[in-house]
Amino acid sequence: MSEIYQDIPWRRHEDLDRYAVRRNVPVWIGGKKVIADRVVKTCCPHNCYDTCGELVYVKDEKVIKIEGDPDHPITKGHLCLKGFANVQKINSPERVKYPLLRTGERGEGKFKRVSWDEAMDWMVEKIRSIRENYGPEAILEYCYSGNREHMAKAVAARLWNLMGASKLVGSFCLLSGVAGSVGTVGSQFTMDPQIWSEHAQTIFLVGRNCTATNPHIFPFLYRAKERGAKLVVVDPYATGVAAKADIHLRPRPGTDGALALGMIHWIVKNGWEDKQFIAEKTTGFEELAEYVKEWTPEYTEQVTTVPKAQICEVAELLAKTDTMFETGYGQQRYSNGHQVQQALACLAAVCGSFGKPSANYDCISGMAFPGITGFADNAAVSVPEGAQIPKTRLVNIAAVAKAIREAKEPPIKGVISYRGGLISQQPDVDYTIKAVKSLDMFVTIEQFMTDDTDYADLVLPACHYLEQYGVHPSYWHNWNQVLVPVCQPPYECVPDIEIFAELGRRLGYEKYFPKDMSGLDWCRLLIGKEIDFDSCVSPNGPVRDPEKWCPEVPYQTFDTPSGKFEFRSSKLEERGKKFPGHYDALPVYYEPDESIAATPKLAERYPLNIISQHPSFRTHSQYYNLPWIKEIEGPARVFLSRKDAADRGIADGDKVRIFNDRGCLENITARVGIRLKPGVAEMSSGMWVKLGGSVNKLTKLIPAGPRDILAENGILREYDPLLDGNTGSYFNTLVEIEKMEQEA
Template sequence: MTYIRKTICPYDCPATCGLLAETDGKRILKVFADPEHPVTKGLICRKMQHYEQSINSPDRILTPMRRIGDKGEGKFEAITWEEAGKEIADRFKKILKEDGPSAILPAYYSGTMGVIQRKCGEAFFNRLGACSLVLKLCASAKGSGYEAVMGKTSCLEPEELKQSSLILVWSSNVKATRIQAMPVLQEARRAGKRVVLIEACSREMAPYCDETILIRPGTDGALALAMMEVIAEQGLQDETFLREQCLGYEEFLPIVKQSTPEWAEGITGIPAEVIRRLALEFGQAETPAIFLGSGFSRYGNGGMTARLITILSAFTGAWKKPGGGLCGSEHNGGPFVDSRRVARPDFRKTPGRMVNINCLGSALTDTKKDIIKAFFVFGGNPVNSVCNQAEMIRGLLREDLFTVVHERFLTDTALYADILLPAVFSVEQTDCFKAYGYRTFSVGRKLVDPQGECKSNWDMFCFLAQAMGFEEEHFKRTEEEMLEDLLSHPEQGLLELTEDEWRKLRDNGTIRQPFGDHSHFKTPSGKLMIVNKELEDPVPCYREPYGGEYPLRLISVPDSHTLNSIFLERPDLVAKRGPAALMLHPLDAAERGISEGDPVTAWNDLAQVEFTASVTWQVARGTAAVSGVYSSAITGTKLLFNALNHERISDMGATTLNDNRVDVKRRTE
């Protein structure tokens, strides 16, 4: 006998999609979309349409293991949880005594986005007094730049774009990252509304837009400024709005007036006449909207660029009208629950050493001070997804570094583990989720017991806390009890739920708040902050990205077949995506004697990495683009795309994943 249960997608996407799982109570037999979910409404990505293939994969790690070969060799022997717990606790206690808590470094990111399973490791490491990880990866510069202008103001949700008269899809592969918004864009085009794509690589989104404007990577701020210059020169700005509901317009105006399309052409590679035409179209539109992705923000100037694009979205007063403004990911719904009840910052007695996640390589190889002696990875795969891969591997090869990895498959990070612990899938654990692309909150309770000896993040850290001798009651709870604690202490977003809504939520459901009030600026002054006196650069202006001496700008773009380094265990998705391809503009390829399908090597001062050439007009001139994250098992090479990425931090303390330069040559095999 089988039955259907609701559940929630736990991965790093804006929607926390609603799923239905067919189960016999022991195994998940099939996963499909939940038509009753208030946002996803029966539409899910191809990756989750056969989630059961990942859950039931024969390649899953099902028992704790100890390394028996060389580091990175991937040879392990099975051990018990008791043996693993004792070895970890003994090593941690020794390190705490001899080197202090700052010698223990945790690493995690977006392997799961649930409140409980993502944050529970913080309680354990706060109790240890270990290093704190600065989680400034992905889109954090975009969020910081937006907040520098808008404060806590909610931006548009995708459904509100139905009221937009013009949509600029800016640096966003919506098909790969926000699939629920695709019908909105298609409906807009059917209604005769223009959808314009601004991208450095348009490979997946170009067919869904009326026009594609290719831009040199890292120069989006110059385009935003030049568009404002044309709008101001033509008198299309909302002068009353900018003077009465914004701070710093007069101070910003000289920057705008000197930023002509001709100036921007030399920076962006976009012809001045195209910039002028786009600006006029935007300025004359009744309710223009910018659908803003994140790729533009992964540069040294990422936060500044986010500020400039956000200001552009308000320059014509569009925020005053339904459908006008900016659709990003800052919806500021809730708060629904207090994640501090999970993370327990009160367990930390003294401030810990701060390590930026973008600098893991340097942290693991620094032997001059604060030497890291233990590295604990959960909910992440940094060897595949964090910059300066070669340096990180060099650190992981240290014989005096004790590495623990909690994983489901033998990832490139897991290869370097001394102790490898088996992890669960979302249907095998209990959690709750706040979407970052919508104003929704969901509960996803465990549907089946974990396979083999797998443990959730929560159960693993409670087990290790016991092994360490921690006495706090927090570590003696079950994850179900933690969920009940969160729901029993609701924050603002849950205070006014009806009995039916509470019943729905507790039964693996989702509740949704109404759209935010976008014309009510939630800033200290109640006004939009064109000039922000709290910042090092109060007045927005164009800043160059880091760049470098090599001729081609290297970028990573999302792929609809995989998500970061997740789903690489699925042969069907890996096969459909194809080999690790380096996309090159035809003129750049011709200059190097490179043709479609050629084996090529990309290099800079950090590393050399092998790819297959893909020659396409869908990348900007002077750009080399890689789609998605691969693994060494797929490519057959140890070094991957992220080996070419520097650890440099952006103006908002975030990743500069796309701010690197390379050259490329044809490889003779």
């Protein structure tokens, strides 16, 4: 047993050896052979397409090595740079080791160590007092995708449901695109890449920086290319995958939807649409055809800045060859995000790219939303049998800071935050900090002292994902395995499931959080009965998701109200009658909220559209503090075109200031080159505020998606995530950049 392990009476101590794939395994570390006690199979639950299979080597309850699981049919034994950095992360001396109670002012980062009992008593006392003074809805969880597995969230949801706390809903990542996609297509599926890589003639990849977020797609893309398929990439930024494209279209940020409409126009004008597919499997084509009449190549070029010759060339290619549509999430992080995805789905339908091994459409797998769709039985966990669950108000995560500041009757007074960087990841940092400061109770469950912990009243030591159970079906491929703890948690770190179960017991819900229930038992309950549970637990797994939820070649039928692909979306139209917002039945283009075309006056002062892609170096804000990763990434950088740099007297390597009315970043290193077109700048997301590089100092709180949730302050009574969908519109941000004077 590791000497850093410290006993906590209520933390479960299990025999983890039963998960060993092999025992006493020799493994190389620094040219020396070490005998690992065991190797355990698990998968990575970060917010990423790939959900890689991993083999983890453990010695003396310490992770000493990780490698890819060669038996995983998609990730095939390969991991990304973060996968290996997990060894440095999980063993970092900087981890939060014990519960910490704030002693200084919020933001000062001064804490004292307390025992878990003291921490729990403090929380219970605070929650009780907030409940008594304001009612249970004054309590809110904040949770996102730091560890994207669903199990702990479901256990926490059980507690919030029993308590009648405000419920966190939505996403600030991809739901606006999902709304556009669900509105036209219905339920969401993905086709495994080994199918399309053998059959497609063209791959149309939009808004996805695969190098960083989907590296395991590359062998499949290369396979397709080696067969002779063409790769077309749409991205304003010159990404690694764009470098491999036969054609790279670089629209002005936020105009991908316009680009799709222009292509539909050209296809329809030339009569290249898939007439049989349209006749048999779609509705509303005539209306769309009428609408796209104005989207001539000339007009499309004017809006998107993509040369019309390129628009026509690619439109012809998509229509005349079997095309696989692989759409990412970058294109929908604008206030018009749902329209973009709706238009892309319509483009795929016009090309007949649905339901074939050679031509299909991927947005996201329905397995991404376990509370709503898929085999997971979320309700079995979150809504315990026999309990009275009050209907509570809903708070949308895409406007959570607004909700915290504006909520009345009751106000939001207590936030328990885990698996998310509230301050660094929500748009408009200064606004978010004000919201956090207004709370009576801000608890964070964290692995490191982040931007959030500095403002927390209580910091609880979180487990790394390798130290806890979890369920995380991929949202790109269709393979699934249960995450098991590979080693005992160090110090006083406690798995999230157990923190919420213990808190539940101490709040009086002993009955619903039985002490003898292990993480594996919870997972069994969540996964439900459609899958053979034991086959996806180490040493077994991964297993293919059930055909019912994840058909091999999806989209041969559509479960829209008409049973067909709807160019004219009846669902969005209906929804629009109920709620304010941009519910258009047709993918009617409108400009993003902040852009040179939508806000020309503002653009006079702030002419550069800054986008913030996800870099390889992080998943959101995680891994930023690791020495290995920092060494590779170097200092915070902003990428600029040569023209924009020359206009501002900026040379490659200069230190610059980036600013707008919302905030300012200083001492950022300018990188001048070809990665961006004039008028666009890029600074990667996820850097920490206290380390000086969070691009969210500049972004604006404008939730993308059809429903105008800001009109409701983000506080909702009813919410359909698949149709109202929201996303932070991070990329429609205008800024100015200037060279900083060097100190003499």
